[in-house]
Amino acid sequence: MSTNAQRAGWIITVLVTLFLGFDIVTHLFRVEAVMDFNDKIGAPGWFPVVCGAVLGLSLIAYHVPAARAMGTILITAYLGGAVTVNLVFGQPAFNTVFAIATGVLVWAGAWPRDERLRALVSRGAAA
Structure with a gap:
């Protein structure tokens, strides 16, 4: 991959990491919005x-x-689990699309930076 593609991969990785890091913190510290949704779906208190x-x-x-x-x-x-929960519990379409877009960005960040990942996927596609 080109140097520009690798740089783009790192930029995407940083942005995805910041977002997912924020999501992790809100779950670990059981922020009110997380707990409200948890209660809405009927999950146990330890789930977040x-x-x-x-x-x-x-x-x-x-x-x-x-x-x-x-x-x-x-x-x-x-x-994918987040997408499922959003669909099953009738969350706004934006929530589902955002989870899918985040997944795409996770791959977009890793793909140009990791030759082994590209090879692994290529081998799997050839099988």
Whole structure:
């Protein structure tokens, strides 16, 4: 990949990390808005903390070169769960689109920076 593509990947990664980092903090500290939604969907009180921890560990893996592919996939899966919850509980379409867009940006940030990730996906597509 070109240097410009790698720079763009880093910029996207920083922005995605800031957003997901904020989301992690709101879950771990059980911010009122998070807890209100948690109550709305009928999830147990511990659920946001587990979600924040899972997302936090996935985000750490996303930044470790040897674990980047796994981190990228785990964050994508987490966001897929967010999409499902939004659809099942009739949340505004923006919430669903935003979760999907975040997943796309996670990949857009990792793809130009990680040759191993590109190779892994290419090998999987060829199989």
